[in-house]
Amino acid sequence: MAGTAHREPARPDLAVSIWRGDAGGAYADYRVPQRANQTVLDIVTFVQREIDPGLSYRFSCRVGMCGSCAMTVNGRPRWTCRTHVSKVAKNGRLTIGPLANLPVIKDLATDMAPFFQKWQAAKGVFSPSKTRHDAIEPIKPSSPERVAADAGVECINCGVCYAACDTVAWNADYLGPAALNRAWTLVNDVRDTGGKERLRAVSAAGGCHACHTHQSCQQHCPATLNPTASIAGLKRATVQAWLKGEIEP
Amino acid sequence: MNLRLYLWQRGTAALLAPLILIHLAVIFYATRQGLTAADILSRTRGSIAWALFYGAFVAAAAIHAAIGLRNILAEWGGLGGRTLAFCAVGFGLALALLGLRAVAAVVLP
Ligand code: SF4
Ligand code: SF4
Ligand code: FES
Numbered sequence: 343m344a345g346t347a348h349r350e351p352a353r354p355d356l357a358v359s360i361w362r363g364d365a366g367g368a369y370a371d372y373r374v375p376q377r378a379n380q381t382v383l384d385i386v387t388f389v390q391r392e393i394d395p396g397l398s399y400r401f402s403c404r405v406g407m408c409g410s411c412a413m414t415v416n417g418r419p420r421w422t423c424r425t426h427v428s429k430v431a432k433n434g435r436l437t438i439g440p441l442a443n444l445p446v447i448k449d450l451a452t453d454m455a456p457f458f459q460k461w462q463a464a465k466g467v468f469s470p471s472k473t474r475h476d477a478i479e480p481i482k483p484s485s486p487e488r489v490a491a492d493a494g495v496e497c498i499n500c501g502v503c504y505a506a507c508d509t510v511a512w513n514a515d516y517l518g519p520a521a522l523n524r525a526w527t528l529v530n531d532v533r534d535t536g537g538k539e540r541l542r543a544v545s546a547a548g549g550c551h552a553c554h555t556h557q558s559c560q561q562h563c564p565a566t567l568n569p570t571a572s573i574a575g576l577k578r579a580t581v582q583a584w585l586k587g588e589i590e591p
Numbered sequence: 592m593n594l595r596l597y598l599w600q601r602g603t604a605a606l607l608a609p610l611i612l613i614h615l616a617v618i619f620y621a622t623r624q625g626l627t628a629a630d631i632l633s634r635t636r637g638s639i640a641w642a643l644f645y646g647a648f649v650a651a652a653a654i655h656a657a658i659g660l661r662n663i664l665a666e667w668g669g670l671g672g673r674t675l676a677f678c679a680v681g682f683g684l685a686l687a688l689l690g691l692r693a694v695a696a697v698v699l700p
Pocket of ligand 3 (some may be wrong): 401402403405406407408409410411412421422423424460
């Protein structure tokens with residue numbers, strides 16, 4: 343019919359189960375209208391705004407930059423702001439829970455403290471070799487060190503890899519893919535002075551050598567990083583440092 | 592696992608890889624040639640080379656397997672501390688003992 347605005351075809355509601363409560367909580371069921379280009383975060387937001395304002399969850403940027411919106415969606419850890427419902431819903435059903443391997447505070451909000459504490463334990467903090475009064479050190483983007491650092495540097499700290507890693511689930515001391523990936527980018531940062539300390543930190547029990555290389559982290563990382571490769575790099579670097587007598591086994 | 596255990600595990604793996612290939616070749620040779628037990632013993636008894644070869648094999652396998660079992664017990668069995676060390680070292684020693692007994696049986700004159 344000429345002049346009629348395009349209308350979305352009517353879709354059945356989605357059957358959504360969302361985790362409510364702390365670790366001892368349970369899934370609660372909701373019906374949410376389907377829309378075109380709807381994200382999983384849109385679903386959670388709809389439930390909070392239209393059905394139950396008491397629902398707790400985190401988000402900020404909504405464009406895949408801040409790393410705060412990760413949840414477990416139909417059994418897999420994902421960034422929800424950039425996960426389309428059409429890609430993950432199974433038979434019109436969605437199950438949304440908090441990230442695995444982290445303590446649940448309430449509903450979809452987990453306590454990220456252990457994740458960032460391990461980031462610190464892996465010495466994932468830049469130790470500068472210069473002060474603000476020194477000239478800026480020129481770094482060639484094509485140098486092998488910079489290429490290696492660049493490959494892992496775009497981490498958004500979302501914790502998806504941490505939730506996807508079986509070794510984190512099995513070994514409470516394991517630093518996890520994100521912290522180790524961060525350590526590897528700093529090992530390759532020629533301006534950093536914390537090298538030996540960092541290699542020592544990632545060589546202790548629960549460090550890079552605990553990784554089983556099953557690549558679940560790489561499979562799930564929404565920023566398409568490859569923490570497994572970074573961890574393999576750390577394994578090589580620690581062995582080389584040991585051979586040179588720089589660190590003790 | 593820490594760096595020390597990693598070095599032992601990878602080191603023994605690197606040693607075991609060629610040893611296993613030679614071991615398999617020896618098995619194929621012995622069965623293909625139809626060697627009897629007496630034939631085999633006549634070659635291995637008093638042989639320092641075979642004693643060293645299988646002695647190293649047993650030592651590497653015992654260390655390698657003990658570290659692997661230690662990981663399994665820690666990650667899947669939830670063991671830690673002394674219990675974990677006791678189980679892993681005990682298993683390694685038992686393997687070494689059984690293996691070395693078998694080596695002794697074929698190489699001692
Ligand atoms: S490759 Fe290593 S860090 Fe990644 S999921 Fe497997 S064990 Fe975890
Ligand atoms: S490595 Fe990837 S999955 Fe892990 S925290 Fe960083 S961006 Fe998220
Ligand atoms: S809300 Fe920022 S990454 Fe999803």
